Amino acid sequence: MLEQQLINGLMLGGIYVLVAVAFTLTIGILNFLNFSIPGVFMLAGVFTWVLLKAGVHWSLAVAGALAVGAAASLLVERCTYSWMRSSDHYVPLVSSMGFLILFENLVLVQWGSDLQRVVLPFSDLNIRYASLVVSIPQLLSLTLAVCLVVALRALLLKTQMGRALRAVAENATTAEILGVGVTRLVPAVFIIGGLFAALGGMLFALNYQQVHPYMGEEVALKGISAMVIGGMGNVWGAVLGGLLIGLTEVLSIHFFNADFVDFFVYGLLLVILFFKPTGLLGASKIVQEKF
């Protein structure tokens, strides 16, 4: 049924939005494609499961998973971005890939590669309207995603920190000369990005009730596509891209089959890269030239 598929697509898109925002933050502000985000996403999901399984109250499990994500992201910042300034453009990208592999394999060593079922502390919570089913956790995560994006926009536009971040995005060297504390801002960017990715991973674990070491690749790599399709560095672009990818995915399943998902999602990414690399909500020319 197509209506149900569209709803599912939007719900799935909410998760992509969170991951795409995580990507777009480090790209837009620091010009750094952070490939460790799938790893952070997965860590948060897995820790949600671990903590719930250990009998921790769900609110503490959520907080714990977010904290793990933020800490992992900060670790990545300490070991990649702080060293990147004088190197070839792909060096931080490569280090962040190293972290993706590290995170995945540490989880693999600890908990194995099996798909683990997340047992929710609450019973089935679905809203039924006519024949349509909307799960409350899913609805909650989509709402949360949009609210957080609005909050992030406000942070970037209204606060002192936001102004400083936009100055760094424009030109890090100039910003530093003008007295912006770049060295203190960069960790903040990673922590915020890490929290978004972690939230995505946690919500994925709760919504789909399963986690495994490679869950980040499937979801977060689509987050990259969402970011590019919407427009790199543009927060609303991440939202649009995330929802579009979610819809593309369920529609490919609806009209073809599950094996065609990647074909259409990444095909869409290729088409955008070739014909409008600045994305649908294309960022300004100046931002584009930074890459």
Next chain:
Amino acid sequence: MADVLCLEGISKSFGGLEVIKNLSFAVARGQRTALVGPNGAGKSTVFNLISGVYPVTAGRIRVNGRDITEVPSRLRMRCGVSRSFQNIRLVPHLSVLENVMIGQTPRISGPADILYPLRLVRGSRWQREALAALDRVGLAEFAGSQAHDLPYGVQKQIEIARALLGGADVLLLDEPAAGLNAQETEDLMARLESISGQGATIVVVEHNMQFVGALCGHVIVLDFGEKIAEGTPAEVRREPRVVEAYLGVNAA
């Protein structure tokens, strides 16, 4: 035709900003010409227009009588203009000899030259020739050194050797004396004189007016993209507009 390089009514705008305004000048074969002017006068832009880094907005550029205005930048060295750069543009981890050999590219012809293992064979024609060019700027001893190990002044001169190897008639040298001490500047001057004595035409952008006065018989003064004076060093020094541009209105 005695003029080897000829600019006719060149203009260049970036966005709405006109940085070069209707500039014309000619350089005779074997002449040593200096392009001088305050910072931002458009001197390096003129070099970039001649070497084709960006297209002109209006006007024609001729080299050896041939109109090269529409020739893509990649082929301009074959038309006879070669250049060095204001900031060092060498490959830092390659040896000096290898850096210089990159300058030979405009003269290769066909796959045999491209696939010749010039970094493997000792004393090949290409290596001997590159060494000779290094010798002409007095740097043969550095041939085996990695470029980034050498002082700034030496690297600037390597760029001159690289520019020489393209077989061009006109050498555009962007601040060749920058970063050199008095002795090195004197050596550079002697070498440039000998290079031009062998038939090359030299155009320099330079801030060191003593250097310009001693080396060049032909000076073009730019200010805000316009030519405000042209002649021998002594002549342009007497021009009131030049004094004004350099020292400000009150000093005139």
Next chain:
Amino acid sequence: MSGYIEGILVILLLNIVFAYAVYWPLAAGQLNLGVAGFVGIGAYASAYASNEYGVPPYLASLGAALVTFAAAIIIAVPVLRTRGIYLALATFAFGQVLHSLFLNLDVVGGAAGYPVNAYIGIGGIATCALGVFLVTLFLDRTRFGLNMVAVHHDNAVSDLFGINVRLYQTLAFAIGAGIAGLGGGLYGHHFSYIEPQNYTILFSIFVVLFVLLGGTQTVFGPLLGAIFFTLLPEALRASEEWRYAIFAVLIIGTMILRPQGLFTVHEIRIFRRLFDRGTPPGRAHG
């Protein structure tokens, strides 16, 4: 030779081939994250040719190299319009699209995989790996290689010195793809079975990582990277998971301490000085 050692050697030789598939584009400044896709094209094309038309496996693998080389030249037209991060993303997307195509190509088994009848032994793989290395080594010593370094380092200056930057970038991309195709053909014919799960983004990431671990300033870097990646875990007798974790720590540390990789021009010069004292000026190559 024991089966264990032969197994490791085959992996090592294939990794060397894949390393040069990634090295070539990197030598021109392109980070190709879609190399798995090209390996896949080579594997499927050669397997199909030898299964269906009885083409000898070596010929099929070399043919696969030509097919991927040609495919890459066509793909390079849109892909090389992008640069930097966008180029890495375009190759990534391209690899993902190919992966999903392999999943859906029923003629070669789709998700179930595709058995390959003909067989290529370790000798054939060794010959091909040596060939790839020697050709790369030779080309690096030519003006072609020198100009490639120039293009990587500074597009604008290379252009002014008469180097056709776009042509060099396209060739670097396509030569890398051709080598990937060859590697794919060898892989399929040695292991007698190919499946889409072999050619994922993780494959591309691993090859890129071990090549950069070795270093791309010289042609020896990728060789060293492949040896390191394949043999170190064996030497440590580490379990499958730990070996990747250790490798990840190694690459992160290398990027911090030596972003040019383990083996650079500097090491070559040290070796040269050890073996070749009294070098006349102008003889030190990078």
